[in-house]
Amino acid sequence: xxxxxxQSMKWLHTxxxxxxxxxxxxxxxxxxxxxxxxxxxxxMEPERPFVEHNISxxxxxxxxxxxxxxxxxxxxxxxxxxxxERDNNLRVGWREPKxxxxxxxxxxxxxxxxxxxxxxxxxxxxxxxxxxxxxYRLHYLSTKISYWIVGFCTMLMLxxxxxxxxxxxxxxxxxxxxxxxxxLPGWLDSHNVLSVIALPFHFMITYSGLIFFLFTYMxxxxxxxxxxxxxxxxxxxxxxxxxxxxxxxxxxAMQRISTLYQQVxxxxxxxxxxxxxxxxxxxxxxxxxxxxxxxxxxxxxxDEVMVNGISGEFIKLVPRDYTGAGMVHNGFISLHEGQFxxxxxxxxxxxxxxxxxxxxxxxxxLWTTKRxxxxxxxxxxPDLGYRLVDQLNIGSIVGFPIAIAVYFYAxxxxxxxxxxxxxxxxxxxxxxxxxxxIYPACRASGKxxxxxxxxxxxxxxxxxxxxxxxxxxxxxxxxxxQDWNLASFDLTSLVIGICFVFSxxxxxxLGLNKNTKxxxxxxxxxxxxxxxxxxxxxxxxxxxxxxx
Amino acid sequence: MLVLISLSFSTMVLFCLAMxxxxxxxxxxxISTLSVTFFRPLAWVLLAFTAYMSIxxxxxxxxxxxxxxxxxxxxxxxxxxxxxxxxxxPHIAIVLSIFVSIYIMVD
Numbered sequence: 001x002x003x004x005x006x007q008s009m010k011w012l013h014t015x016x017x018x019x020x021x022x023x024x025x026x027x028x029x030x031x032x033x034x035x036x037x038x039x040x041x042x043x044m045e046p047e048r049p050f051v052e053h054n055i056s057x058x059x060x061x062x063x064x065x066x067x068x069x070x071x072x073x074x075x076x077x078x079x080x081x082x083x084x085e086r087d088n089n090l091r092v093g094w095r096e097p098k099x100x101x102x103x104x105x106x107x108x109x110x111x112x113x114x115x116x117x118x119x120x121x122x123x124x125x126x127x128x129x130x131x132x133x134x135x136y137r138l139h140y141l142s143t144k145i146s147y148w149i150v151g152f153c154t155m156l157m158l159x160x161x162x163x164x165x166x167x168x169x170x171x172x173x174x175x176x177x178x179x180x181x182x183x184l185p186g187w188l189d190s191h192n193v194l195s196v197i198a199l200p201f202h203f204m205i206t207y208s209g210l211i212f213f214l215f216t217y218m219x220x221x222x223x224x225x226x227x228x229x230x231x232x233x234x235x236x237x238x239x240x241x242x243x244x245x246x247x248x249x250x251x252x253a254m255q256r257i258s259t260l261y262q263q264v265x266x267x268x269x270x271x272x273x274x275x276x277x278x279x280x281x282x283x284x285x286x287x288x289x290x291x292x293x294x295x296x297x298x299x300x301x302x303d304e305v306m307v308n309g310i311s312g313e314f315i316k317l318v319p320r321d322y323t324g325a326g327m328v329h330n331g332f333i334s335l336h337e338g339q340f341x342x343x344x345x346x347x348x349x350x351x352x353x354x355x356x357x358x359x360x361x362x363x364x365x366l367w368t369t370k371r372x373x374x375x376x377x378x379x380x381x382p383d384l385g386y387r388l389v390d391q392l393n394i395g396s397i398v399g400f401p402i403a404i405a406v407y408f409y410a411x412x413x414x415x416x417x418x419x420x421x422x423x424x425x426x427x428x429x430x431x432x433x434x435x436x437x438i439y440p441a442c443r444a445s446g447k448x449x450x451x452x453x454x455x456x457x458x459x460x461x462x463x464x465x466x467x468x469x470x471x472x473x474x475x476x477x478x479x480x481x482q483d484w485n486l487a488s489f490d491l492t493s494l495v496i497g498i499c500f501v502f503s504x505x506x507x508x509x510l511g512l513n514k515n516t517k518x519x520x521x522x523x524x525x526x527x528x529x530x531x532x533x534x535x536x537x538x539x540x541x542x543x544x545x546x547x548x
Numbered sequence: 549m550l551v552l553i554s555l556s557f558s559t560m561v562l563f564c565l566a567m568x569x570x571x572x573x574x575x576x577x578x579i580s581t582l583s584v585t586f587f588r589p590l591a592w593v594l595l596a597f598t599a600y601m602s603i604x605x606x607x608x609x610x611x612x613x614x615x616x617x618x619x620x621x622x623x624x625x626x627x628x629x630x631x632x633x634x635x636x637x638p639h640i641a642i643v644l645s646i647f648v649s650i651y652i653m654v655d
Binding site: 175201340348 | 627
C-alpha cells in the first residue's frame, strides 16, 4: 500500500501502463494509420489509374451506371463511390450474393477505368484496411478473443489516462515545460507534454474505443434482459438506417442517374457529393439516394436527398430516428473514426494518433530510464524483467514501424499472381516484427537501439525508391500528374525516414557524449564537478517524477 | 484551418507569457507588471474568439473537434520553440496575428 492517494495513483499508472503498453502501442500505431487507410490502399494497388482532374460528376455517374447495367445483373442495391480527396478513383460497390457457409454476404468494391469504363484489375492486397482492422481485430486471433483483449487493454488505457491526470500535480504550471535533457528529466517531460497537449484526444479515443463493442462487453446485460427480437430492435434503434422501399419484383428501366442528379445539384453540388446509393435498382420501387460528405459529427438529415429512380420525383425522407443515447453513441463513434474530417482535419487526427503513440513509447522508455542507474549497479547486470522490458521497447517502438514498412515492401516485391498474396503480405510483416523483437536479446541494448533506428531510417527512405523501380506510380509521376494522394504517401515515407535518421544521429551523439564523460570522470580535476552535476540532475529528476 | 492554428498559437503564447518562468525565456527585457496582468485575461478572450471562429467555420459539432486539434498543434509548436528557439516566439505570434487579421478583413 502506498503512503498517499497520489502515490497509489502513480503506482497504478506505472504498472497499468507497463502491462499493456506494447499492445496499446500496436493499437495506437495501426489505428493512426487507419485515418489514411483508403489512401494507403490506393498506393498498395498501383494498377489503379492516376487522378483525372477535369471530368464531370455526371460523366462519372454514367460510367458507373453503364458498368452496373452490364455486370450487376441480379444486384438490387449498389453504390457509386465518387472520387474524393481520400480516394481519387471512381468505384462501384455492392454486396455479393451470399456463398454457402458464409454468415453475411461480402461487400465488394471495384475500381473503374474512366477511359474504358471497365474494372481495373488490381493485385491482391490487404491494403490499408488490414492495417486499420488490426487495431481492434488482432489479425491472427478470433474476432471474439480480439475484442476482449482489445477491450481489456483499452480499459487499462482509460485507467492510465485518469490516473495520469490525478498524479500530475503541475498539469497547468508545467503545461509548456519541456527540458530537452538526456535521461530521466527529458523523458519525463516528453511523456508529460505528449500526454497533456492531446489529453482531450487521448480521453476521447480511449472512451469511444470502449463503446464500439458495447454488445460484446455488456453481453451479460443485453443477453439476459432481451429476447432475440428485442435485441434486434435495440440494434435498429442504435444504428438506424435511412428508410427505403424493398424491391417489388416488377422490372422497370430506371432513368440515368446523371439525369436524376440534375434535380438535386442545386442542393448537393459536385464538390460536396460523396456517394450515391441505388435501392431496388431497375424495379418499379427504384430509389436513388444522393449523400453529401459528412457535415456533422452526429447526423444531419440534410446530408441526404432521395429521388424516385423511375419518375425522378423527390421523396421526402423520414429522418433516421436516433434515440438520445443512440445519438451520443453515434457521436462518439464518429469522433473516433473521424469520418467527417476533411484533408487538414484528417492530418490533425493523424498527428494526434502519432502523439498518442509517442506518449505510450515515452512512458515505456521512462520505466527503463528510471530504473537504469540502479540496474547498472547490480554486480551481475540488469535483472531479467528490466532486460525484457528494454528489449520489448526496442522491438516495438522501432521494430514495429520497420515491420509496417516491410508490409509495404512485400506489396511491391511479392509476385503479383502469388497464391494467398494478401495473407503473405501480413505474414511477412509479422515475421519481420518477430525477428526485430528477438534481435535485441542477442545484442547490447545501446547497439540494438542504434541498429534498429538505422534500419528504420533506411527502409523508410528506400521505400519510394522501390516504388519507383517497380511501378509507374512513383513520386515524380505523381507530382507531374498532381496526384497528391499518391505523392503524399511517398513524401510521408521520406519524412518518417528523415525523422529516424535524426533519431539515430541523436542517439549516437548521446552515446559518444556518455563515453566522453565516463573518460573525463577518471581525470582528478574534473571528477568533482562532473559527479556533482550528475548527482544533482538525478536528484532533481527523481524529485520531479515523484511530484508528478 | 490555418487561421485556427494561428489563433490558437497566439492564444497559447499569451498563456505562456502569463507565467513568469516562460516570460523570462521568451522576452529579452523586463515588462511592466500592468502588462503582465493583462496576458491571462487576453488569452481567455482570444481562446473564446478562436472557439467562435471554429464554430463559425465548421459548425457546432465539427467546430468543437477541430478546435482541440488546432490547440494541440499550436501547443506542440510553442513547446518546441520554447525549448529550442524561445526568442523568436513573439515575432511568429505577431506575424500570425497579422495573417489572421488580414484573413478576417478579406473574408
